[in-house]
Amino acid sequence: MPVNPELVGRAFAPTAPYLVGREKVREFARAVLADDPQHHDPAAAQALGYSDVVAPPTFAMVVQDFTLQQLLAAPDAGIVLSRVIHAEQKFRYSRPIVAGDELTGQLTVAGIRTLGGNAMVTCDAEVTDATGAHVVTATSVLLVGDDA
Template sequence: MPLDPTLKGREYGEVSLEVEVAHVVRFAEAIGDANLIYRDAEAGRAAGHPGQLAPPTFATVLQIMTSARVIADQDLGLNYALVVHGEQEYEWSRPIRVGDRLSAVPRIADIRARGPNEYLVLEADVRDDAGQRVVLARTTLLSRGTAVP
């Protein structure tokens, strides 16, 4: 069944995340990045940053939370068994840091068909508690074989 194209532009409830030391260290270890800048604040300051950084793709934690909001929307008619993660984009305004309180409003940026597949583009504008943009995440999900022939 095709996705409901009228849902383009729909926004969902805000998700938020406090960036904690232990979480950042676990994430850096899981991706196999040994940079000390992700391990302690001293290394971050020594490199000229205000403190301990998170790896750039720590943004994925927020992106997964925001995507889950959209995927759970019954109106959309998404069959998750047919969904493949097609594309991912991040555009950073500054690095994510330990201690950041991040929030994002998930939004459906586009729904379009190409051949037998449909493309669902989700955006999350991740901001800090001062309202400044930290990173823009754009996720393209492919819904296989659900386009109207």
């Protein structure tokens, strides 16, 4: 089954709130080799004006992943995980993610472009904090291979 073109414009339900933990930020920072003190030391982050450690920019993928799981689980999507390659990623921040944030993501399928028998699916995950304020928009482009 090819990717369903009717996905364009579909907004999925907001994810359950995700509480950003200090140790999760530290673990993620170590994994991506982000060694700046603001990612590990609360005092260093506070000296920069933050309430706690600051997540590296790509940490938004943790929340975006929950939104992408909704898309992949949609029975009418026509997307089979074994045929998906994560082709592109972008982030547009209003402010950094900080330990203690409670974040919710909501995915919208922004576009689908067909290339041969393959499809490029562009998805925007709007990530907001507990007050509903925008934190980051994470945009992914998924390359979905054809059945052949």
